[in-house]
Amino acid sequence: MSEVKTEKMGFEAEVSRLLHMMVHSVYSDREIFLRELISNASDACDKLRYEALTKPELASGDFGISITADADAKTLTIADNGIGMDRDDLIANLGTIARSGTANFVDQLTGDSKKDMQLIGQFGVGFYSVFMVADMVHVTTRKAGDEHAWLWSSAGEGSYEIAEATKENAGTQIVLHLKDDAKDFLERYRLEKIITTYSDHIAVPITLAIKGGDKKDDDEGDEPKVVNEGSAIWTRPKSDITDEQYAEFYRHVGHGFDDPSVTLHYKVEGMQEYTVLLFVPTKQPMDLFDPARKNRVKLYVKRVFITDDSEDLLPGWLRFMRGVVDSQDLPLNISREMLQNNPTLERMSKAITKRVLSEFEKLAEKDTEKFEAIWDEFGAVIKEGIYEDFERRDAILKIARFKSTGVDGWTTLADYVSRMKDKQSAIYYITGTDAEAVKRSPQLEGFRAKGIEVLLLADPIDDFWLQMAPDFDGKPFKSITRGASELKDIAGDDKEDETEKAPEGDLAKLTALMKEVFGDKIKDVRASDRLTTTAACLVADDSGMDMHMERILKAHKQLGAVSAKILEINPGHAVIRKLAEKAGDKGAIDTLADPVLLLLDQAKILEGDELDDTAAFARRLSAAMEKGLV
Numbered sequence: 001m002s003e004v005k006t007e008k009m010g011f012e013a014e015v016s017r018l019l020h021m022m023v024h025s026v027y028s029d030r031e032i033f034l035r036e037l038i039s040n041a042s043d044a045c046d047k048l049r050y051e052a053l054t055k056p057e058l059a060s061g062d063f064g065i066s067i068t069a070d071a072d073a074k075t076l077t078i079a080d081n082g083i084g085m086d087r088d089d090l091i092a093n094l095g096t097i098a099r100s101g102t103a104n105f106v107d108q109l110t111g112d113s114k115k116d117m118q119l120i121g122q123f124g125v126g127f128y129s130v131f132m133v134a135d136m137v138h139v140t141t142r143k144a145g146d147e148h149a150w151l152w153s154s155a156g157e158g159s160y161e162i163a164e165a166t167k168e169n170a171g172t173q174i175v176l177h178l179k180d181d182a183k184d185f186l187e188r189y190r191l192e193k194i195i196t197t198y199s200d201h202i203a204v205p206i207t208l209a210i211k212g213g214d215k216k217d218d219d220e221g222d223e224p225k226v227v228n229e230g231s232a233i234w235t236r237p238k239s240d241i242t243d244e245q246y247a248e249f250y251r252h253v254g255h256g257f258d259d260p261s262v263t264l265h266y267k268v269e270g271m272q273e274y275t276v277l278l279f280v281p282t283k284q285p286m287d288l289f290d291p292a293r294k295n296r297v298k299l300y301v302k303r304v305f306i307t308d309d310s311e312d313l314l315p316g317w318l319r320f321m322r323g324v325v326d327s328q329d330l331p332l333n334i335s336r337e338m339l340q341n342n343p344t345l346e347r348m349s350k351a352i353t354k355r356v357l358s359e360f361e362k363l364a365e366k367d368t369e370k371f372e373a374i375w376d377e378f379g380a381v382i383k384e385g386i387y388e389d390f391e392r393r394d395a396i397l398k399i400a401r402f403k404s405t406g407v408d409g410w411t412t413l414a415d416y417v418s419r420m421k422d423k424q425s426a427i428y429y430i431t432g433t434d435a436e437a438v439k440r441s442p443q444l445e446g447f448r449a450k451g452i453e454v455l456l457l458a459d460p461i462d463d464f465w466l467q468m469a470p471d472f473d474g475k476p477f478k479s480i481t482r483g484a485s486e487l488k489d490i491a492g493d494d495k496e497d498e499t500e501k502a503p504e505g506d507l508a509k510l511t512a513l514m515k516e517v518f519g520d521k522i523k524d525v526r527a528s529d530r531l532t533t534t535a536a537c538l539v540a541d542d543s544g545m546d547m548h549m550e551r552i553l554k555a556h557k558q559l560g561a562v563s564a565k566i567l568e569i570n571p572g573h574a575v576i577r578k579l580a581e582k583a584g585d586k587g588a589i590d591t592l593a594d595p596v597l598l599l600l601d602q603a604k605i606l607e608g609d610e611l612d613d614t615a616a617f618a619r620r621l622s623a624a625m626e627k628g629l630v
């Protein structure tokens with residue numbers, strides 16, 4: 001017999017950190033390791049079932065997962081006849097951290113085992129959780145279509161070994177040598193309970209056999225017994241499925257660790273036939289803002305898993321949804337490439353999207369609080385649909401929620417419109433990168449004083465959808481940082497404005513002087529009615545681009561230079577009054593140059609813009625302070 005070559009390999013540093021924690025864990029829900037292993041085994045069966053559509057020789061018999069507890073050997077074995085792994089797969093999957101969820105988990109480890117343990121519940125650690133219960137793990141695996149089998153072994157600290165092995169069929173067998181304090185995972189009652197609690201929804205049969213030990217309490221013999229329902233959960237009637245079973249399935253299919261906030265389970269029959277089981281998570285999935293904007297809903301055809309990577313199953317703006325769509329109409333031998341631009345899939349996608357939106361609409365009416373909690377998490381993503389999904393634009397605008405100066409929580413556009421003032425024709429908004437900073441924008445002052453509501457938009461997508469959606473209910477959206485304000489024409493609820501203002505004549509002299517000082521730095525200077533407490537602010541020209549949008553485009557190098565702005569000054573502000581008084585004096589252009597330049601820099605700072613010359617700003621400010629102090 002030739003000698004078996006064993007290679008010793010070190011775990012990736014992050015895995016070692018993770019494993020160290022697992023090995024020394026005091027986590028009370030250790031039983032989740034079994035859920036993770038069953039989940040992986042089921043995924044492996046799904047993958048092979050798909051491969052076998054085009055290469056039937058790869059699969060051998062019915063798919064199944066078997067769990068064997070050996071009380072004498074103190075081992076728990078989980079075996080599947082799924083896709084299996086080759087040597088490279090083993091190194092990539094059981095030696096590194098591939099999943100973003102786990103990587104995030106490791107990033108957040110503090111070294112304080114109590115705190116770290118709490119994180120497991122939020123992230124899950126997949127396969128590595130076996131080291132909470134086992135001090136030695138052997139994985140024997142053979143990839144379907146491959147003649148070699150491999151044995152991966154590790155005690156969970158620092159390193160693992162890989163050696164060539166023999167295995168009759170494709171699939172994976174994982175043997176856990178249980179730690180002394182984990183022997184309860186050999187008991188039938190305990191195992192059955194774990195499997196039915198966490199894995200009942202698994203669509204392949206899970207058999208359990210108990211071997212050896214004292215059989216006094218277990219008269220069911222050594223024969224493997226099927227312990228789960230074994231049918232795909234989405235094919236079962238709703239009335240047979242408990243909330244907990246839905247939640248477990250959600251966690252399995254969505255790789256989530258929270259509970260679903262909405263479960264949508266229905267069947268369509270007629271022209272098209274398919275079943276939908278979709279979930280809205282409670283918390284944002286890790287990859288929500290990945291630039292790839294991938295959809296994670298799994299597409300099945302007649303119960304056979306096809307892909308969880310179809311760009312056409314649901315639009316990108318619903319990428320937070322998790323679950324399964326099982327079609328009866330698509331051909332079973334459909335390749336993933338053939339799914340692109342497939343008319344059946346397109347029709348299905350449209351109908352599901354419509355249904356999801358109408359469920360949101362219903363929920364928003366029936367349980368506003370719950371819908372708003374969903375909006376808190378996913379609103380920024382749903383709004384991408386206003387930008388890119390022309391057909392759904394109106395429907396999304398209808399359910400969309402916004403922060404506004406008029407209310408504390410969220411408002412709908414319809415509610416905003418119902419609160420519009422007499423002669424107010426537009427829906428006013430202001431955009432920015434930070435919700436709190438937006439709230440403090442000087443341009444809001446005049447609107448606040450008149451009780452005219454302004455939407456406060458601080459999601460990156462806001463500037464973009466506003467380009468695509470010109471109005472709601474016939475009312476145009478209008479940026480309050482662009483163009484002349486129509487405040488004086490709108491009947492607000494302010495009292496007679498009694499603030500003392502600079503006389504028109506002086507003001508005209510001051511604006512002329514300022515224009516001269518600023519040159520082409522500024523497009524125009526004019527008196528403002530949008531300011532009440534701030535001396536000056538910048539606004540964009542009516543025909544120009546919204547200032548925040550311009551800044552975004554410049555940051556993304558989509559725009560060379562920003563256009564010159566208009567400086568609006570507040571005639572009621574003491575500084576402006578003083579300046580206006582002096583603007584007609586002889587030599588005023590010299591004496592007032594520094595203060596008016598300071599005003600301009602101040603307005604830029606309020607916008608979060610960079611100053612052209614910070615040294616000059618500091619010098620002017622010091623000079624002004626000196627004048628005030630001495």
Ligand SMILES: Nc1ncnc2c1ncn2[C@@H]1O[C@H](COP(=O)(O)OP(=O)(O)OP(=O)(O)O)[C@@H](O)[C@H]1O
Pocket residue numbers: 036039040041044080082083084085093094099124125126127128171172255
């Ligand atoms: N029984 C198995 N058969 C084939 N491949 C497996 C098996 N178990 C694990 N793997 C491979 O190892 C990878 C890592 O597994 P792990 O449980 O750590 O994470 P995951 O399954 O990707 O994510 P999650 O735990 O959220 O399901 C899997 O993605 C899979 O490719």
